[in-house]
Amino acid sequence: MNWALNLLLLLFLVTTAAVAIRLRDLLAVAIVFSAYSLMMAILWTQLRAPDLALTEAAVGAGVTTVLFVLTIFKTTRRED
Amino acid sequence: MNFSRMFHNLNYVVSALLFLMGLYTVVVKPNLIKKLIGLNIMETSVFLFIVSIGMVEGGEAPIVAEGVKSSQMVNPIPQALILTGIVVAVSTTAVALSLCLKIHERYGTLNAAEILGRGEP
C-alpha cells in the first residue's frame, strides 16, 4: 500500500513538473511550482525526513514562490 | 539493469528524470524565469536523490524516542546535507531573480534570444 501511494506521489511530482514546464503563463508556473514543492514535502515525510519537509514547506511554499511572484509581477507574465 | 530493479529504485529513476527535465528546461526554454524554474526542479531532484539514498525499509525518522531502535532509523546525514542544500538553492534563486529584475529593467524583456540579440550597445 505504501508503495502505491509512493508511486502516485512520484507520478504527481513528475506531472506537476511537466505542467510547470509546459505552461506559458509564468505566474501559473510559479503557482504550480509551489504545488510541486508541496508534493516534494509529502515525499519527504514518506522518506522519514520531517525536518526537510518542514523546510521545504516554509521555503518552497512560502519564500521561493513569493520571490517568483514578485519578480514575475515586476517583469512580465507571458513567456514568449 | 532490469526492470524490477528499476522499479525498486523508483525514486532514483524519478529523480534522474526530473533532473533531465530541469536540464531540458534550462537549456531550451528562452524565458529566463522558466529557466530558473527548471533550475529549481533540478535542485529538488538532486535533493530527492540524496535523501532516497538514506532511506531504510520500514525506517523511522531519526528522532530519538521511546520504542524506536537506532537500527531502525533512516540515515540522518543526507537530511542534514539537504537542509544545507535547500538553503543554497534558495540563495541561488534569490540572486538569479534579482538579476532577472535588473535585466528586465535594462533590456525590457526576459527572452534570452532577444537579450542576446540586443546585447551589443
Place this chain on the structure above:
Amino acid sequence: MRKAAVLGALLIIGAMLLFAIGKMPAMNSRNAPDKTHVIPRYLEKGEEEGGAKNIVTGVILNYRGYDTMGEVTVIFSALCAVVALLDREKRGLSRSSPDASGVRSSVIVRTVVRFAFPVIVFFAVAYMMLHGEGSPGGGFQGGAILGASVIVFTLAFGLPESTRRMPLKVRIPLESTAIVGFLAMGIIGLAYGVNFLTYLLPGVHGAMAQTVRNLMMTVIEVGIGIGGGVIFISIVFAMMREDKYELQPDVPQP
C-alpha cells in the same frame, strides 16, 4: 536542429545516470555502505554526543557544524548579492507597486493578517527555533516562517508600514546574527583550548557540561533563526521596492 542536439545530449546523460542507478545499492536496503560505515555511531550515540533528540539537528549543529556555518554564509552572501544588485530601500520610505496603486487590501485580509501575524511569529520563534532539538524544526525553518509572516504582513499593510516597523537600522545588525553567533560560540571553544565549534568544554563536567552545550546550541539556533528570517525579509523588501514609486523624503509618511 538545436533541440535535437539538446535531446541527444540529454539522452546520453540520462543513459549514464540510469546506468549508475542500476548499479547502485538498492534503495531501502540496510546493508548499503552509507548505512554501515559512519551512521551507526550517529544513531546510537547521537543523543548523548550530539546533544539533541533529533539527530538531524545534532548532525547539523554539532558533527557538521562547520557546514552549517557555510550555509549561513551562503544566505548572507545571497543577501549581499541581492542588495548589491537592487540597492536597499532608502530611509524606509519605499513603496511597492500595490501600495502605489492606492488600493488597500481588503478589510477581511487585513483583519485576518492582524490576527494571524502574532500567532505565526510566536509559532516561529517559540516553537520552531527553541524546540528544534526534540522535534523537527530548527533555526532556519523558524527563520523562514518568520520571513513568510512578515511577507504576508507587508502584503496586507503595505511596504511603507512594514519598513517603518522594521527599519534598516534594525535589520542590518540583525542580518549578521547568524554568523556572529557561530563565530562567538566557536571562539568560546577556542578560548577554552578546544577546537573551533566544540561544545563540550574542558573543565566543565557532568550535567553542567550538558547544560552549557545545550545553551550554546540554542544560541546558535536562535541566531540562525533571526538572521535567516531577517535576511529573507530584507531580500523580499529589496525585491518589492520599486524606484518608480519612491516616495520623496519630505513627504510625510502615510
Place this chain on the structure above:
Amino acid sequence: MNYFFLAVAAAVMVNAFLCLYQGAKGPTIQDRVISINIVNTKTLVVLLFVFFAIGEPGTYLDIALVYALLNFVVTVAVSRYIETERIAVE
C-alpha cells in the same frame, strides 16, 4: 486502519490530480490559483493521513501546521498583485 488511511489518501491524491488538470487548463490566473489552492488543501490532508499511517504523528504535525499557515501567504500575494496589475493598466 493504516491501510485504510493510505487508501483514502490515495483516493484524495487522485482527486488532486484532477484539480491539477483544471489548474493546468484554467483560462484565467485566478482559476489556476483556486485549483492549486485546492490541490494544496488536499495534499495537506494526504500529509495528515501519511503521518498517521507512519505512526507517531506528533513529530510530523508541525509540517501540516506550517502548510496551513503558508498556503495563505502565496494566495494573498498572488491575489494582491493581480488586483494592482489591472489597475496599473487602466
Place this chain on the structure above:
Amino acid sequence: MPLAFAALCPIWGMWRRKACFPWSLLGVAITSFLVWSLIGKVNASKVVAYNVSGWRPPWGIQIRIDYMGLLMACLITGVGLMLLIYSWRYIVSEIKEERIPYYYTLYLLIFTAMLGFSITSDLFNFFVFMEIFSITSYALVAISGERMALRAAFKYLLMGAISSLTVLFAIAFLYSATGSLNMLDISSRLKSTAYLPVASVALILFIAAFAVKSALFPVHVWLPDAHSIAPSPVSALLSALVIKMGVLGIFRILFTVYGHSFSGLSSTWNSIAGVVAWAAALSIILGSVMAIIQRDLKIMIAYSSVSQIGYILLGITLISTRGMAGGLYNIVAHAMGKACLFLVAGIFIYKHGLRRIENLRGIGRTMPVTAGAFALAALSIVGVPPSAGFVAKWYILWGCFQEGQYAFVIVVLLGSLLSAVYCFRVVYYMFFTGAGRPGVGLDEAPFTMLAPTAILSVGTLFFGIFATLLLPSLNNAARVLLLK
C-alpha cells in the same frame, strides 16, 4: 590550528559600513599573516589537519592543509591582498557609492570561501564553499549594473548553478557507494567498494562539472563575457583565483579522492585524464586564436585565461612528475601574470576609459610603469625565459617528452607562439607606435593602484628567476600524488 579562525576572520568585516576598506584590509592582512605562518608547519610535517567541532574525520569535518592547499591558500592571500589594495581607488569609479560596502563584503566572502575551498577535506563542505564563491562571483560580475554585465552574470549563473548541481549529484553517487564524505576516507574505501561503476559515473560528473567551473574548452563560453565585463579587480580575481578553484576541484577529485594508481578504476581514470588533456590542448589553441582576433583588451585577456587554464590542466593530467610540477607552477605564474594584466587594463580604463587595443598607441610613453608591468606580465604569459611562465611551460614540455606525448609538445609550442602574437601586439602598440599625446608628461595612476600592479609583475619575474624556491616542493608534491 588557528586556520579555522583565520578563514572566518574576514566575515567580521561586513558589519562596518563606513571604513569598509581599512576593515577588510585588516581582515585580509590578518588572514594572510596566519596563512603564511603555516608555511613552515606544513613544510615540516607535510600536512596540517584540524578537526572542526572536535570530531574525527569520518564523523566530523576535517580541515586539511596539504601542499596543494597551502599553495592555493598562499596564492589567494597574496593576490587577494594586492587586489584589495588596488580596488580601493578603482572601485569608486565603476560602481555606485551605496554599493561599495557590499562590494567589500562580497570580496571578503569570496576570499573566505576560496580559502575554505582550498583547505577543506570534506566533500560536502567543498560543495558549500563552492556555492559561496559562486554566488558571490555572480554578484561581483553584475555589480556595476551595466547591461552586458547583467547578461554575462546571468549566463555565468546558469552554467555555474548547473555545474554545482552536477557536483552535488556526483557527491550523492559517491556517498551511496562509499558511505562517507571525507575525501581520504572515500579514497580508501573506494579501493574495496563493490560499486565501482557508480564511482566511475561520479567521476565523470565531477570532472564535467569542474570543467565548467574552470572554463575548459567546450564549456568556456561564460568566461570571456563574465571576465571582461566585470570591474577590473573583479576580473583579476575571477581570472586569477576563481577559475583556479575549478582546477583545484579537478585536481582534488582526480588525485585526492580517486587517486592515480587505483586498480579498479584505472582505465576509466586514465581515459578521463586523457579527455581532460585533449580538452585542455584544444583550449590552449582555441583560446589563443580567439584572443588574437579580439580588439578589446579585456576580452583578449579573458580568452588568454582560457588558454592558460588549458596549460595548467594539460600539465596536471599528463601524469608525469615534471608535467604536474609545471602545471602547478603555471597556477602561480598565471595567477600573478593574469591579475597583473587585468589590473593594467583597469588602469587604462580608470585613467582614459580605453578598452580598445588600437587606442593604446604610445601609452608606454606616458604611463611607463603601467605599460612596463604589462610587458613583464605578458612575458610571463607567453613564457619568455626569465619569467615564471617560462619555468612552468618548460616543465610541461618536459613532461610531454617524458610521457612521449609529442602531439602535446606541438600544442604547447604552438600555444606559446600564438600567445606571443596576441601579447606582443599589445606591447607593440603601447611602446612602438604613435608619438604619445603631445604635451602630456608622465601621467600615472594613483600609487595604490600602481603598487599592486608593479608588485605582481615583479612577482612573475621573481618566481621565474628564483624558481628553485618553489620547484622542489612542487616536485615532491607531484611525486607523492603520482606515487612515483
Place this chain on the structure above:
Amino acid sequence: MSEYVRDAFIVLFSLTGLFFFVGGTVGLLRCPDLYARLHPSTKCDTLGACSVILALCLQAGASFVTLKLLAIAFFLLLSCATCGHAIGRSAFRSGVVPWHKPGVKPWPIEEDE
C-alpha cells in the same frame, strides 16, 4: 466494543471527507466560471478537510496531537475563507466577467466600464 464504534466513526468521517473532496473536484471541473468554482474550493474542500481532521482526532484520542490537529483545522478554516475572498475580489477587480447565458446581461458588470 467502543473500539469498534470509534473505528466506525473514523471510517465514517474519513469517507465523508472523501465524499466532500470528490464533490469539490467535480464542482471544480464542471462549474462554468471562476466565481462558481470558488464554491467548491472554499466550501467543499474546507468541509472535507475538517471532517478528515475530525476523524484523525478520534484516532489520536485526547492528547497534544489532537490539539495540534484542531489548530490546523482552525487555520485551515481561516485561510481558506480568506483566500477565497481574496481571489474573488482580485478576479472581480481585474475584470473577470461572470459566466452568463448568451444574451443575458450579468448583474455586476456595468456597461460603461
